[in-house]
Amino acid sequence: MINKVNTTEIKGIDSKVVEGIRERINTLTKGNAMADIGTDFKIAYLAYMATEKVTAAIETAATEKEAATEKEVAIEAATETTATEKETATEHQQLAPEENWARVMEENWAQVMEEKNIECAIQLSKMYSKNELLAYLYRYPREGYKKKVGEFGTPDSISQLALKILDIQENEKVADLCSGVCDFITIAADKNEKASFYGRDINKNYCEISKIRTGLFNDNVEIENGDVLDDLNDKKFDKIFMNYPFGMRLRNLQETDYIQELYERVPEIKKATSADWIYNLLMLDHLEKNGKAVAIMTNGSTLNSIDEKTREYFVKGGYIEAVIALPSNLFETTSIPTTMLVLSHDNKKIRMINATEQCKKGRRQNTFTVKDVEYIAKLLKEEGEEAKTVDIAEVEKNDYVLDPTRYLVKKVEVKNGVEFGKVIKRVTRGASLKAKDLDEMVSKKPTNAQYLMIANIQNGMISKDLPYLKEINPKLDKYCIGNKNLLISKNGLPFKVAVAEVKEEKKILANGNLFIIELDEKQVNPYFLKAFLESEIGEATLNSIVVGAVIPTISVSALKKMIVPLPPIEKQEKIATSYQAKQNEIKELQKKIEKAQGELKKIFEEG
Template identity: 40%
Template sequence: MDIKDLKSREYGNLSKYVSMIKYHLNSVFEEEVEDAKIFATAFLAYLVKKENLSTKRELINYIERKLPESQQLFLIDRTSDTYWTKVLEIAEELSLDALLATVVWYPYSGFYNTKEIATPESIVKLAYSILNPKNEYVADLCSGVGSFLSYTAMQDDESTLYGVETKAYPKVISEIILSFFENEAKIVQGSALEIPKNKKFDKIFCEYPWNLNSRYLSDDEKQAVLDDGLIPELAKTSRTEWYFILNVVNHLSENGKAVVYAPNAITWDEDRLKIIRERFIKLGLLEAAITIPKEIVSPYAGVRSVLLVLSKNKSDSVRFIDASELELVDVNNRGLFYSYKDETIEEILTMLDSDGKYSKKVSIDEIAKKDYVINPVRYLESEIKVKNGVPFESLIKNITRGIQMRAAGIEEMISDTPTPYRYLKLTDIQDGLINEDLPYLKEIDEKQKKYCLKNRSLVISKTVNSLKVAVSNVEEGQQILVSGNLYIIELDETKANPYYVKSYLESEQGTVALSRISVGSVIANIPISKLSKLMIPNPSIAFQNKVAEKYLTKVDEIKLLRYRLQKATDDLKKIFEEE
């Protein structure tokens, strides 16, 4: 059967077929039916139709005789005879083409309710178009339900396919889908970080598990990636993203190319990851970075994302593309699921070879000046759209710079004993929080009080290079003098929640907006005049308060982690004495 012809005839009816199968299964199971069960049911009904099976026993016998053990465990349902009756009914109601189309393309129409999520079809098509495999060895390292591999198989029946997936059911689903194509294909269950070192691929796609905590990586997995010695600094971070990205590079052939699909935050997040991005850039491993709009990811995650194009060609520059503003299509006309048009994908491919409004080739030297941030928006002057935006000054009661005083003058003011007076400098803000052990001052005279914090004041660093934002907590009777490299902002809290404003300024969009208004080539300073005119999103106070509540919950987590770290550090110092 011609799969491409089948898609042209049946793909548009997919949601109808899936809804019909769900309707049948809802009468069997009390709880919401999982996507894997819907897929399994469609495949079972296909087998009934294709093999002319008429009873439960005939179907189970066929499964046990013809299919691998892993598929048997996935398909054989032991809940009730009613389920098998429904499978037979579905086989009667739907055509063989309809059932096959549902099996092959269900990952693009469903998988909203499980963690075994299919990669959005737009991403698959764009990644495939960039890699353009032709009779090559193609891998998906974290293959899930096989979205990329099955799309590759439909376009190129001569490439050899290899997938790695940790979870059993997604692996089985991908094997079932790929069984309908002619390609030689192998799906391995295990960690993508531990595939044999000598496995090299011409083309690789990878959508690794986003936001995976480092405790879920074993020491063996980490060491397997670090053994090549390309980026030893990776061992010093608790973040996992770059383990997966470097692992892709480790398994690329010398002339190979890869595309990694990742959350956009990895392109700029955390100063301590700067050295890893720097190594990556200087090794010439990054060819391009393409920003993807959050609408394409929704309903999967609802966040901005990025495609990283990797190779071992030792690039001396990086192509940055902002594809977040390009035209999208509402796939189901319900505002839930968007896709790039084929013409838009062609437009992005053209951008890979030419500069324009949304595309720019940037030298390593220029990237170095921006602290090796690899977010395309930093290098493209596309308009920053601020929903419900208002000028910052409309939310501000008062804004001033901290006291400008020489270090020697401040040193003379320091008190060795506790007083009601404290001093806040830039280094006293860590992880968005003001340290609790600020140095004491002997006194603060009347002229200096205008440089002191009020409770819930916003403080922001004067420079973008070391951007820090915090909200003050000033106890009654306490006065905190602020250094000259910080701005003090008193907000009108009837219009703006300081924690909401802080969360925006610390976001990637806020950071980019601040960088756009900064001046100075070496040290990028933020002038008060431009900061006052900065557009700030200003939804209802009720909405801001909800965001602030979530933010403060995370602040509490950070404080708890700090306490545990300090306690563990103190305990280490006592181990020798205890022995």
């Protein structure tokens, strides 16, 4: 039985000391320890074990002089290298008591045992105390890695919030699937000594680190190396946490028996389905009837059209308890905004929470304070501007979008309102072109072909100086703007709106971030609609269909369902005429300003 380290003292060690150890490792190894995930951890672990051996040697020494001698001998013996990997492992077993070394995995440490890394461990054991090195192993900061590490690290903020929501009790079985290096389990098991924990990850190196880490701080943890989508058998858990890989689809996952079984059991999933929902299904399959699971997923999976049917399966099945929109920059290596999904059984309603602003802003990374965690947990039970309980029927009306911001906007009342889709003949997005392809199309000389980007729309008007194109491939004609087409930007506040005025001989290709809307002009005047969308109530209407708090986005489906006013055409014409008159007045004033600015530049020369 391994003697578990008491974490009380190491938790009080200043974070600057921990960061200092990371920086020292990076400096001493000239950055090499940050090239491969886990090397720095193992170096710090060797240093810690050396301090263990040194401490034991000093304690048995009779005199101060003898203690100093023992210290030098212990450090030298603890870090001596040998010719073969087997001998190396045997030698370094003497770094610490046998029971601690027993938690070092069967994988060899050949790479870590390089001379420069051993020298680094020696220096660390001289510079830092045992508790300071333990604090590094407990917190394990990863800033500065040469490789992206988001796939194996869970920020402390997310772990703390997940723990608050899961509310782990005595004797409960808790799993972290895709456990990485056990960030979540290290904290959770420390707080809940009478619960049992299970971690599983496909990466052997991560599991090796996890076994060392949990071996030091916890004695109620089991770590297994393997694919979570295979060989979990009939394991069931009371609580489950998952911080699975981002940005993957089902087609990217290994074809396991479990996935084959999912295809048959859940016909809603396709090869293009986001992997997020496959992992969410996995949690449900291993969750006890009265259990609860928490997952960290990408925002896109909560609202894209590809996953609509899968979301419908979860919503109608009563599996979603709550959805929490999280702040951006919670992860060390990516600013991608994420969502926390809370799963359980038999839910008749869904709790929607917008916590995107509930954090402590940092220069490189945002974090949750204790108060932030308490506040977000409070929103799970209390109504307010940032939280709302939504009926299944309302989610269904919104295409099973699970972005909380969709449900937390104030409803706008529009007189004589109809769905926008009823007055639209055609709506499409502009062309998504690679920068290289666009550069090849650009012409330095004026032509009859031009290109429109969002930046070319200012104050509701399209710039007269659009970039020229050599020609527009007929395949791109469907992305060209027609005369009096309504243009609306797809993302980013404030949304831009314009009415295009395209001469017959001209062709204007639109950027992919613009919606091109051909209206039924027998029913609605484009300038009337533009006047509405730029009004206070129109802006509120647009904002009501937005999803994504960090990157506000409008979908075609939501756009078509948006309510717009449709008074008699005579009233529309009157408003449109007044609007165009003011717009022309602005154009004339702009010409005068441009002329005056040109004259300003000549005053000195003519003076």
